[in-house]
Amino acid sequence: MAKIGVFVCHCGENIAAKVDCTKLVAAMEGHPGVAIAHEYKYFCSEPGQESIKKAVAEYGLTGVIVAACSPRMHEATFRTACAEAGLNPYLCEIANIREQCSWVHNDGEQATRKAIEITRSLVEKVKRNNELQPIEVPVTRRALVIGGGIAGIQAALDIANAGGEVVLVEREASLGGHMAQLSETFPTLDCSQCIMTPRMVEAARHPKIRLLTYSEIEKVEGFIGNFNVTVRQKARFVDMNLCTGCGECMQKCPAKKISGEFDCGLANRTAIYTPFAQAVPNKPVIDSEHCIFFKNGKCKACQRVCPTDAINFEMEDELVELEIGAIVVATGFQVQNTALYGEYGYGRYPDVLTGLQFERLASASGPTGGKITRPSDGKEPETIVFIQCAGSRDPSKGIAYCSKICCMYTAKHAMLYRHKNHDGNSRIFYMDIRAAGKGYDEFTRRAIEEDGAGYVRGRVSKLWQENGKLMVRGADTLLGRPVEVAADMVVLATAMVPQPDSKELGKTLGIGYDEYGFFNEAHLKLRPVETATAGIFLAGACQSPKDIPDSVAQASACASKVLALFSRDKLEREPVIAQNNEATCSGCWGCVLACPYNAIEKKDLTDRSGNLIRRVASVNAGLCQGCGTCVTFCRSNSIDLAGFTEKQIFAEVMGL
Amino acid sequence: MSEPFEPKIVAFVCTYCTYAGADLAGTSRLKYPPNVRIVRLPCTGRISPMFILKAFQKGADGVLVSGCHPGDCHFDHGNYHARRRWTAFNALLQFTGVPEERVKFSWISAAEGIKFAELIDSITEEIRTAGPFEQYHKLIAETGSAASV
Structure with missing residues (x-):
């Protein structure tokens, strides 16, 4: 004979304000097989869980129904409580009367009726539940980190320093990601390269880290603790073992006019190249799309000059099979396609730049050696207009979210500009200044008070060229009138968007993503670095726009989750098979x-x-x-x- | 005057997409009619045509089957099986005289709380317009609606 206990949670007022919990309890008390029905304000709290445990023992319950929030929230909590009371955890089920009842219905009476039906149907189900035993599976103590930017490197180093094996996969020819492209970082104005490149070297040299650059994820199978991953190592056409990184080949390569990705198109590169001078590994790849030999079968200049005979035009992609226990996804972001903003003239006017291009201009390793000059004529700009939210917070362009970092980097850009050009004027069109973070608001104040950043609250409607100047027309909504600025350069704070192929990667990994393509966490507040797929974690901007400190913190959080997993010999899996x-x-x-x-x-x-x-x-x-x-x-x-x-x-x- | 007809709709959904989408509708505090009852399953691939018949036997006026979008199935391709099965089964139902609008099929992802609420709005309205599903009620009267399985 079934003896089911029904525990109706008020969830403070979340449930009780709509559902008449006393009525629900009364309805359950009379239901066949129900031994007891109780209500309480918070069953998930310590006293709440204790009262369930007590009832299990006292009444010898054979099944438990907790009518509360979604099972996705607290099923594990209540099943653990039941297990502690000696009841098989799989004899506990959750009736979801919050997310799918009290929160979505206005009428209390109807909500109560629905709650009774939901709870009753799960009582009927739990009567037929069987005792199940979790399945034990072994754990492979090797982590896969996808993405070699700051988040991926941090996660890889944290795991490796604790003794775990790591395979770090990077799609580009070098580690570094976006952080390596930055000039200085807010709010400390640390040189980005100075704090980034040592970490890149550390990751590459670490005995526990296997580095696979110029590689992409091909296939992922298996489950937590036991993934089988296939990585495609793209053909570099340069033998990594023979190459010494002398750079002779790059000097001699005749295909020199290829727009360089690392410098965001502000400088050219050769067909055999390293993305940047501090690349790790500092060994070139041949871009077969632009290489003269691959195009018309003649050249091989690099092969002739290579002192170690490392160039191999016959090289093919290789598939690397890996056994992996946990996966950290740290694939980062891209900058939004500025073509969406025709009115700002990006692409039409060479002196309209993205924020990332400005970083390259300001960077000591950049195409101008850190001198801020106009791409069109090489002159120093006297006035720069910065346009914030060029893409973000604009549902009409399809992006409703805030990109989070633009307020800060725009303030930084205005500062760097003034530090390099003491007479320079900066005007910043903004919607709101969002400077939440340690030292952030002080930083934007400094930009205004010490470095003359001229903030104008309003949007820019039009931009055109006149007498060698870029005319910017916008509104000053605080003064309530239109403004026009004659600028020499315009910098757009474009939105951070997911990698263009993030949805495909999400499908390969079996993890969820939102409408934009940012990966979904298991719970926004309480499980921010986990995904709904056990054993796969998220770090950095692939989950949502993030700055460096947040990305690093999240990466370390991922590492602690992975290490917790690796601290066990065996894992328990849900016996739902x-x-x-x-x-x-x-x-x-x-x-x-x-x-x-x-x-x-x-x-x-x-x-x-x-x-x-x-x-x-x-x-x-x-x-x-x-x-x-x-x-x-x-x-x-x-x-x-x-x-x-x-x-x-x-x-x-x-x-x- | 008698009470206006309120249909009963049983939804069979997968836990990874549509159930999560329904949860999102809740956390977003969207409002939809209280006519739908959700049965959670691991995957739409688990949904047997027998479940749909059972729901009608219990007195449902409409049934909804909903899972992950094509290509997004947590279990790779369970939703394709579900779609094929639903297509074949719905044709059979129509052949036996069950109107098409009684069994609905949709894709709702974990991110589509709004779509879930809108869907429940629209199908509740459709089934309300279609009226009570009398065909099975007769059968229920004959067999008794007690929870005998």
């Missing part, structure tokens, strides 16, 4: 066709003398992920899914 009844299985193999994981094997049933009786399906518990597609396929009703059996679902529906 398919089970086959071999006595009724007819061996039609419909399930084999349905299974996305090749988890169903053909098993021989033999008699005592070893003669084959028949062949039946057998579920490999290590591979089965518990989707249940096979169950629906099964013609003889032999396969069922633990935790979501046919009986349980039918009972749940009939309880509604």
Whole structure:
């Protein structure tokens, strides 16, 4: 005889304000099989959990229903509490009467009726729940970090310094990411290269870190603790073992007019190149798209001058197979396509730049050696207009979010400009100044008070060229009148957007992403670095726009999650897997066709003398992920899914 | 005057996309009619046509099947199985006289709380217009609606 305990949580007022919890308890008390029904303000709190545990022992409950928030929130909490009270955790189910009831309905009476039905149907389900035992799986103590920017490097170093093995995969030819492109960093004005390049070297030299640059993720299979990852190492056409990085080839390469990605198109590079002088590894790659030999079969200048014979035009992409226990995704961001803003003339006027291009101009390693000059004529600009939110916070352009870093870097740009050109004027068009962060507001004040940054609150509507000047027309909404500035250079604080292929990577990894392509965390507040897929974590701007301190903090948080995982010999997996009844299985193999994981094997049933009786399906518990597609396929009703059996679902529906 | 007809809709959804989308509608405090009851499953691939019949047997006036968008299935391709199964099964239902609008199919991702609320709005209205699903009520009267499984 079932003895079910029903615990109705008020969630403060979140549930109780709409759902009449006392009525819900009364309705449950009379339901067949319900031994007790209680209500309480916060069942997730310590006293709340204790009262559930006490009730389990006192009434000898055979099942527990907690009518509360979504199971995605606290199922684990309450199942653990039940386990502590000696009840098999899989005999506890959550009735979601908050997210899917009290929060979405206005009418209290209707919400109460719905809450009663939801709870009742789960009582019917839990009566048919079985005791399940978690499945133990081994852990491979090797982490994969995708992305070699500051977030990826930080995560890799933290894991490796604690003794974990790391494979660090970077798509470009060098580590560094966007941080290596920056000039100085706010709010300390540290030279970005000076704090970044030593970390790059440290990561590359670390005995526990295997570096795969110029490589991309091809395929990811498996699950937490046991991923099988295939990485495509793109052909560099330069043998990494032979190359000494002398740079002779780059000097001699005749294809010199290729727009350099690292300098955001402000300088050219050769076809055989390293992205920048401080690259790690400091060994070149051949860009086969622009290489003269690859285009018309003649040249090989690099091969002739190479003193170590490291150039190999026959080289092909290589696939590297890796066994991985945990994955940190740190793929970063891109700068928004400025073509969206035709009115700002980006692409039409050479002196209209993005913030990232301005970083390259201001950087000592940049194309001008740190001198801020106009790309059009090389003259020093006397007036620079900065336009903030050029893309961000503009739903009409498809980006509703704030890119978070632009207010700060624009203030920094105005400062750097004044430091390098003492008579320079800067005008900054802004919507709001968002300077939340340690030392951030003080920094923007300094830009205004010490470095003459002239802030104008309002938007720019039009930009055109007149007498060699860039005319900027906007509104000053504080004075309530239009303004026109004659500028020599215009810098757009363009939005941070996800990598263009982030959605494909999300699909390869099996993790979620939002409408823009930023990866989704498991819980925005409480599990910000985890994804809904166990064993895959997020660091840096691939999750949302972030500055360096936030990215580093998140990367270290990822490392601590990975290390916690690696501290265990075995992992416990949810026992929600398919089970086959071999006595009724007819061996039609419909399930084999349905299974996305090749988890169903053909098993021989033999008699005592070893003669084959028949062949039946057998579920490999290590591979089965518990989707249940096979169950629906099964013609003889032999396969069922633990935790979501046919009986349980039918009972749940009939309880509604 | 009798009470206006309020349809009962049973939704079979996967836990990774549509259930999470419904949760998002909740955390965003969107409002939708209280006519829908959600049954959570690991994947739409788990949804058997029998569940749909069971829902009608229990007195549902409409059924919704919803999962991850094509290509986004947490289990790789369970949603494709669900779509194929639904297409074939709905044709059979229509053949037996169950009107098409009684069984709905949709894709709702974990990020689409608004879409979920709008969908529930629209299908509740459609089923309300279509009226009570009498066909099965007769059968229920004959077999009894007790929770016997």
